[in-house]
Amino acid sequence: MNLEAPLPTVARSRWTGLGAFIGTELRVQLHEVLSIATSIIVQAVFLVFVAVLARQYLSYTLIGAVVFSTFQIGQRVQNEAAWIRIDHKLHEMYHASPMTPEAYFLGMSVGVLLAYCAPIFVLFAAAAYFVGLTLPVALVLLAVLGGEFVFTASVGYMISTWFKNMRSIWPYSTLFFNFFSVLPPVFYPLWLFPPALQPVALILPTSGGTALVEHAAGILPLSAEWIALAAGSLVVGASLAFVGAVYWARRISRER
Numbered sequence: 001m002n003l004e005a006p007l008p009t010v011a012r013s014r015w016t017g018l019g020a021f022i023g024t025e026l027r028v029q030l031h032e033v034l035s036i037a038t039s040i041i042v043q044a045v046f047l048v049f050v051a052v053l054a055r056q057y058l059s060y061t062l063i064g065a066v067v068f069s070t071f072q073i074g075q076r077v078q079n080e081a082a083w084i085r086i087d088h089k090l091h092e093m094y095h096a097s098p099m100t101p102e103a104y105f106l107g108m109s110v111g112v113l114l115a116y117c118a119p120i121f122v123l124f125a126a127a128a129y130f131v132g133l134t135l136p137v138a139l140v141l142l143a144v145l146g147g148e149f150v151f152t153a154s155v156g157y158m159i160s161t162w163f164k165n166m167r168s169i170w171p172y173s174t175l176f177f178n179f180f181s182v183l184p185p186v187f188y189p190l191w192l193f194p195p196a197l198q199p200v201a202l203i204l205p206t207s208g209g210t211a212l213v214e215h216a217a218g219i220l221p222l223s224a225e226w227i228a229l230a231a232g233s234l235v236v237g238a239s240l241a242f243v244g245a246v247y248w249a250r251r252i253s254r255e256r
Helices: 018-029 033-038 041-053 055-071 073-087 091-096 101-115 117-132 135-160 166-181 195-203 205-216 224-254
Strands: none
Touching (some): 041 055, 055 117, 055 205, 073 101, 073 166, 101 117, 101 135, 117 135, 135 205, 166 205, 195 205, 205 224
């Protein structure tokens, strides 16, 4: 028997371990009942203020609240990834397992999404009722939410690897996610934004995606050029962010 013979290697699919890690992350997140319940507070506050003070903008705010809820998933992915890596020191164990780096990243993201999908469903139903979403508009909204999730989860995961302690992550990540989801025209119509900056708003995944849904719902007129700008920016941004997150996940696993 040759004791120096190399050990056989087991071929791994690119997504080995994805299903198991989604289930693991979902069970972990479901213990955060208070966090899940309070994840709708910001949206509810905006909706109450708009309903009382400027009810004519309520349809815009409802659609924006759904987009905002989905975009905030990225901040929760970032916090979870940083918590596992910095506080629990478990990421090396996960990377040493048969699970691939991309399955680790995507499994964590989908697990967080499933845990926090209840507020998104509630706001989606409210938007469908008050705005009167038809099936084509609902499909546009679902497509936009898919792009938002891919972009924000990918960016959130990458941000989590750039810091060495949790205290450094929170202020910068809060500024980043608020810049994308509160300042641009997400909770309010695009035409209230400064005209010179409206094309910039359409490039951002949050305000651009919101504008696409509002246009499909017939409450925001957009030219064909602006539709192409918003849709193209969302697709390109989500694609680049996802490819970057997969590359970064592989790089981090090699550096463990």
